[in-house]
Amino acid sequence: MTYLLEIIADEAIAGNDAIFLRELGYSIREVRVLRIVDDNPGITFVEIWEKSGLERSLTSRILQKLIGDGLLLRTSSGTDARKYHLSTTDKGQELRQRGRVMSDVLEALLLDPFPAEDRERLFEQIERLGRWVRSEEYRAALDGFVAPDAITGV
Template sequence: MQTNKTFKNERLTYRLNIVAQQAISANDEIFLKETGCRIRDLRVLRLIDDTPGTTFAEIAKITGFDRSLTSRIIQNLIGSALIERENSSEDARVFLLSTTEKGKQIRQVARRLSDRLEVILTDPLSAQELRALNDILTRLGSWVTSEDYWQALSKETESNFE
């Protein structure tokens, strides 16, 4: 087994977080230069483009960003004419968000850039290892968002604090 000094901790969640944060940090300036947006801004843009008519609350929930960060990102995207908002006909306090043509174009540029950068990120992996990693991450993602996972956590918490 290889000894790796990259990680100061062997916990899986720590290692996943470090890999993600390092890749995001390394790529963020590239995205800013090529698209005018940071990675988290592009995530919000993509979510709005995928679900036109989505709301601020839905974006905040899906991204996990705090409300003030979500609000700043949305205001920046509106200010850059990448998204637009309109009042809901059902509730005037709610704004429905959608992507502008310019936003759709920026999303496509970001997608092509993301594809190229992901190739660089996964360069040390064989095609078989990359497929396995994607399969494993899909299964873990399904698991941590499942009711069974939350029930298992609840049982673990209850048994350790009784």
């Protein structure tokens, strides 16, 4: 199942990314980072990196681009010169809104084979699964995992 989820996500992102670039001039991942900052004014790099699920170096490159393009504003932390806080500019908020509309339209296209009630249930199930895989309980279960004898051959 995890393999299938990965394939679905990869295919959907790849197909939609070309549309995001063509219509908005920014990739899905760039708009994702913009959305995270817009939802969390004053957020730090580390918090963005954790929330985005992207590689650290990719997150850094995206932030530099968004700052350089005038979509994000960086302000220094008053207590730590190495730390800075980010917020969206008016231009960034406008792009975020356009990205939201684009995402909604493309998500509806992706879910076209499902009736409305199935879409809602699917979203709830995926959200539940997402909470589980990010939970301490799941991590603890993985840390304590012992393969059954049928796998180890013992």
